[in-house]
Amino acid sequence: MITNDGMDAVFNALAHATRRRILDLVRDTPGITVGALAANFDVSRIAVMNHLAVLSEAGLVISKKSGRTRTLFLNATPIREMQLRWLDSYSAVWTDRVLDLKHAAEAAHAAKDTET
Secondary structure, three states: OOOHHHHHHHHHHHOOHHHHHHHHHHHHOOOEEHHHHHOOOOOOHHHHHHHHHHHHHOOOEEEEEEOOEEEEEEOOHHHHHHHHHHHHHHHHHHHHHHHHHHHHHHHHHHHHHHHO
16 A cells, blocks of 8 residues: 555556646557657757656656666556555545435435326
8 A cells, every 4th residue: 555655656647637648658559668758859868857757756657777777667556556555446436426416316206206
């Protein structure tokens, strides 16, 4: 299970649009090199590497070095843990509320039908 500090690092990493785009590219192109990744952005390679450092510290990107080439892979586990911890628990609350509203509407409709 991810710690609070780890969760903060994941939220921080995902808070920036460039880092989310980097994650999308790494997910869609497993083993993409840093150079090929950087070519997709209008910022310097150093800026992309700084974003990669944030993603790596959050555990979202794993890099493998072979000689002078660094290849990148997505580690979706922290995102899954975030989903389990935050999104699933809150979506259950909203699902319950929508079901309550549905039942109330059905009851009101049934009551109206019995009046006529």
